[in-house]
Amino acid sequence: MSQPGIPPMPAGATRKRNVYDVLETLGEPNKTLLIRVDFNVPMDSNGNITDDSRIRGALPTIQCVIEAGCNAVLCSHMGRPKLVQAGADDEATRHERHSLSLKPIAEYLGNLLNKEVVFAPDCLDAKDIVSQLSGGQICVLENLRFYKKEEKNDPEMAQVLASYADAYINDAFGTAHRAHASTHGVPACMTDKSKVGIGILVASELAFLDFRHTSDDKITAIIGGSKVSTKLPVIQGLLSNVDNLILGGGLAFTFLKAKGINIGTSLVEEGMIDTAKTLLEQAEAAGKKVFLPIDAVCAQGFPKAPMNPKGTKTFEMKVGAGIEEGWMGLDCGAATIDSFKSALAESSKICFNGPMGVFEIAPFDQGTRMLVDELEKVTRNGTITVVGGGDSVAALAAFDKTSSVTYVSTGGGATLELLAGDKLPGVEIIPDYEG
Template sequence: MSLSSKKTITDLPGSEISGKKILIRVDFNVPQDKSTGAITNNARIVAALPTIKYVIENGAKSVILCSHLGRPNGAPNSKYTLRPVAEELQKVLGKNVTFIDECVGSKVEEKVAAGKEGEVFLLENLRFHIEEEGSSKDEATGEKKKASPEAIEAFRSSLTKLADLYINDAFGTAHRAHSSVVGFKGEPRLAGFLMKKELEFFSKVLENPEQPFLAILGGAKISDKIQLIENLLDKVNKLIVCGGMAFTFKKIINSVEIGNSLFDEEGSKKVHDLVAKAKKNNVELIFPVDYICGDKFDKDASRKTVTDSEGVPKGWMGLDAGPASREEFKKAILSSKTILWNGPAGVFEFDAFAEGSKAMLDACIEACQKGATVIVGGGDTATVCKKYGAEDKLSHVSTGGGASLELLEGKNLPGVANLSEKK
């Protein structure tokens, strides 16, 4: 599946949007205050505005927005209603938004059909129906319930009836074969501006990276990232392994004493194979050579710096990359043209052990300023960028943790595969 061959919102002339009813799958899964339900961060709503405004400005007859919110497990639950999102969207869009308290069925179809010219609708939470995800789990009993193929088909058919064309702007759910992601039957099915940006940057990295290409992989377990490492070893020139999973590599390859640091028993069995593949593909592997240790996993832990030869003392754990490691990482980053970063260098949530991740971020910003393409693959690494207000200082910070990970593992994403092909 080629990412660059998918049809996007700008591939369609404005004349083909004019007068059309348009269904947009957005990601309005926003954080809310537990007691009041008030939206605590509207970034995802604001991020969808360029796509919404573009179709309005090009004369869409109506704009129908659909999203999930939380995990209501396939049944209506007032805690997860999208009504407050409609109010927030109305504020930031500066235009009336009609909330419909259902997402499929004749009532929705009638309301949309009777809509005024240029009206914006927000449908109720897609996950109030088991047919969106295909199954649900009873929280009390843990029992799984499956939707019938006929019910799923009817749900998808109702969504399709609402609109003349479909736009997916929810990259964060693109790895899920959910009804709103893959079930719209009409043509064309386009990527919105958010999805388009994700596809452009990931196609650059996966299909045509400028060399030298460096990947930085952090995180706790090798076993969680084996497929990712395997796939990237076929593409990169250099690979930095940092964070918790570096200790498993160091113990197996160099017999470094790691004290109470993370050790991934299952992942350790794969270390020699991964190192052999790197050697075969002429990929330079870069590991930390010193560590900031803590005597406990705590923000107030006592700290000390140790080298490889000293090892991590018993009862202590490595929680961040040391100063010599940070220099090595910086050297590798500044000598690369394409940099993909997935996983922090240490326990950045504790300020005492955040220096490694901050230094890595600073080096990536410097590389970006010097013309390198720097892509952050969502999840914890995106949180590092947010913590230091650096989201706009890098080429691209992905909005999809799981989706970007699966893409980098070499998997096809259902939500991307479902988009129409450029002719």
């Protein structure tokens, strides 16, 4: 059976059963599939969706199911509805229920697909609505997190959700690192595991974010962001699988200080300096090449708004020099980007997780912008470029470069945990393909 949209797993990696395998097992139309999607999208004060990428990311799996003549029951969370969970009946609770309802998402999805989408106003009382679906219809259940049971992985809630359908698909990579009723409980309670699988989006994430099973090709990881402590598991998880490790952003200053370079008033985690030193030693012992900023664009304090470049100063980052006191490193300079151009050009696969500077505030966006331009170049030349993490994805969008790389991950915490080599409960519960 052809499986459009699903990339091959790296050599040596085991693939999970997916939506195509499940449809083949079902063998006939008019079956109903419960699909866990991630429709937790940002909305403005008027209820307008400001970024629909997560909805669009689920479309291939939804279309795959309905084109097979089967019905799609979609379930998701939206935000953190603590007032609704508390059970109070007051104006604030009603506002939260309204603002975090998935009803507008159902309407938006219907417009995207030019197809009627049924909405079930209670995710645990939708049996009658679901039973009336036929011939490839779509139903969106109300916000799963209106019930505390969802995040507690309550078996009773899982049983109710499972009872709606003949099969289950998890296509919500953004919540795959959580063992919730809809991500873990439902597949766990289904007796016929051949009717359990992942969607096209999750299959793509697993293939592109797998840096453990690689060939002898050159692999480069670019890790930025503000804190070493946040990215430490990712750095440790990737270190044994990459040839080049590029460290930037605020976390780089902890590594620079570990090397004895002055960093002025730049962000530093004093308690992580010894860890940073150990990581650099481990990388050197393993024959890995580590790149750190060789110049830093600085300001006298953290800016709250865009500032004139004339108010900045660039310092050379080397032992005996570095950033003067009173100056704070907020971006890497052009020399830094130039220093790892050749490593990027020689790479067959690149992972970018974390910006090079405070990209939200000009002129400290230039380091990340120049890096993204380089990623665009090597992508055109055949390098697989994978971008993950909220800030990195936001930077791509800000520079209008989202389509300039090979793959953009939809996960936040799930992306970090997968890159770190951790198991994702929502994925591990899905059976391996044994065909």
